[in-house]
Amino acid sequence: MATSGLQHVAAMYAGVVAPPLIVGAAVGLTPTELTFLTGACLFTAGLATFLQTLGIWKIGARLPFVNGVTFAGVAPMIAVVNSTDDKSDALPVIFGAVIVAGVLGFFAAPFFSKAVRFFPPVVTGTVITLIGISLMPVAFGWAQGPNPAADDYGSTTNLGLAGATLVIVLLLRRFTRGFVKQIAVLLGLVVGTLVAIPFGATDFGPVADAAVVGFPTPFHFGAPQFQLAAILSMCVVMVVSMTESTADMLALGEIVERPADERTIAAGLRADTLGSALSPLFNGFMCSAFAQNIGLVAMTRIRSRYVVATGGGFLVLMGLCPMAASLIAVVPRPVLGGAGVVLFGSVAASGIQTLVKAGLEKDNNVLIVAVSLAVGIIPITAPEFYHAFPETAKIILDSGISTGCVAAVALNLVFNHLGGGRAADDEVTAPMDPQPASVH
Numbered sequence: 001m002a003t004s005g006l007q008h009v010a011a012m013y014a015g016v017v018a019p020p021l022i023v024g025a026a027v028g029l030t031p032t033e034l035t036f037l038t039g040a041c042l043f044t045a046g047l048a049t050f051l052q053t054l055g056i057w058k059i060g061a062r063l064p065f066v067n068g069v070t071f072a073g074v075a076p077m078i079a080v081v082n083s084t085d086d087k088s089d090a091l092p093v094i095f096g097a098v099i100v101a102g103v104l105g106f107f108a109a110p111f112f113s114k115a116v117r118f119f120p121p122v123v124t125g126t127v128i129t130l131i132g133i134s135l136m137p138v139a140f141g142w143a144q145g146p147n148p149a150a151d152d153y154g155s156t157t158n159l160g161l162a163g164a165t166l167v168i169v170l171l172l173r174r175f176t177r178g179f180v181k182q183i184a185v186l187l188g189l190v191v192g193t194l195v196a197i198p199f200g201a202t203d204f205g206p207v208a209d210a211a212v213v214g215f216p217t218p219f220h221f222g223a224p225q226f227q228l229a230a231i232l233s234m235c236v237v238m239v240v241s242m243t244e245s246t247a248d249m250l251a252l253g254e255i256v257e258r259p260a261d262e263r264t265i266a267a268g269l270r271a272d273t274l275g276s277a278l279s280p281l282f283n284g285f286m287c288s289a290f291a292q293n294i295g296l297v298a299m300t301r302i303r304s305r306y307v308v309a310t311g312g313g314f315l316v317l318m319g320l321c322p323m324a325a326s327l328i329a330v331v332p333r334p335v336l337g338g339a340g341v342v343l344f345g346s347v348a349a350s351g352i353q354t355l356v357k358a359g360l361e362k363d364n365n366v367l368i369v370a371v372s373l374a375v376g377i378i379p380i381t382a383p384e385f386y387h388a389f390p391e392t393a394k395i396i397l398d399s400g401i402s403t404g405c406v407a408a409v410a411l412n413l414v415f416n417h418l419g420g421g422r423a424a425d426d427e428v429t430a431p432m433d434p435q436p437a438s439v440h
Helices: 002-027 031-053 071-083 087-118 119-143 156-175 178-182 184-199 204-208 228-257 262-282 292-300 305-321 322-329 333-356 363-376 391-397 402-418
Strands: 067-069 287-289
Touching: 002 067, 002 071, 002 087, 002 184, 002 305, 002 333, 031 067, 031 262, 031 287, 031 305, 067 087, 067 228, 067 391, 071 087, 071 178, 071 228, 087 119, 087 228, 087 262, 087 305, 119 156, 119 228, 119 292, 119 333, 156 184, 156 262, 156 333, 178 184, 184 292, 184 305, 228 262, 228 287, 228 292, 228 402, 262 287, 292 391, 333 363, 363 402
Parallel strands: none
Antiparallel strands: 067 287
16 A cells, blocks of 8 residues: 555646745745755645545545646646746735635536536547646656756757666566555655666756755744735636546546546546645645546545545645655656556546447537537647737646546537537447438
8 A cells, every 4th residue: 555655646746846936936946945845735635635536525536646736726826926026925915815726726616526427428538638638748748857948858868868767667567466566656766766777867956955854934924915816816716727627537437437527527626626725724736636547546546535545644744754656756757657658548548448438439428529520639730820829728728637627518509408409329430431321
């Protein structure tokens, strides 16, 4: 349980620490303050994971979900920093906005969850596939190196380390059994890190510089401030986050063979939003489910929520012990990238498995999948496609998962439910074959 839980932490660690590092650098925090902010986000991610996996009352999906800082909030948080004259006020303004967005989201969760009826297999399969596809650029970015401005970014050394880690994970999955096979990703990260040492890609500096014990003092950066523009911006992020979390819960429900119903989704969204509302108390940001860990569940088939709760315990300990947190930071980014290819690809494969059950012999469903996937991959294939839109709109449009999900739901309503749609039993042997008119 401990090693499997640690494997979940290793899979999502980079995603948790990236937002505080980016925002903290924009604010101009000192290295000590930056370490504090990162530890705080790890600590609050652990608390949010406890809420989601173990649950209390009607809070928590009680699925093997890892929660952490959502990357969707980075752009609006940077915008808040840039619009704040006194940078020391930026974090309090962000924390105030996250608290309000979290509270509003908590009360909206039961109504938001009713949308589950609009997620048949043709929709959920499309969204799950999009989650995997949307995460792949993250793995490819990791594989190239930690700093796009560095001379060795995308070097043969970095790509070679990523490739070696990928091969190690595949070999372990192919030729081992039982427990070793289940922790193949964790072993791949360890071996990949050792392989990276002779190439100078492993930095043990974070361990040497980290303190042994530390606690995220409440409101360390100041009492929260409430500004309308920042609140509206974070409320938009909350809607995006809740949409993606709904899709993630549906995906994980399929993988663990416990389909997420309306009650489960409402409880999961309450955990997300309550975790977000409480996070600023300990200097953390908005929390959301981590899609990359769905891939780990799909690949290892370890479906116990208590394993993920153990991972949440590690996150809390890392938040309380900066030195422990720094151990994961030792893993080179290219090594994470190699493992990420397997993890994120597994999510996309799970989506394809769901689509197989969606009835793609029906031409209506083929069109729904085709257009929704096309809309969803726009931010990946054409990142500047929405450059002329307002910044608030781009927060939503630049999330391929959200736009693809909305497209799939809307097209499913038009083609399979509304009276003007074509008959649901129209079959097609190939997507572009002309079909004879149905007679009824």
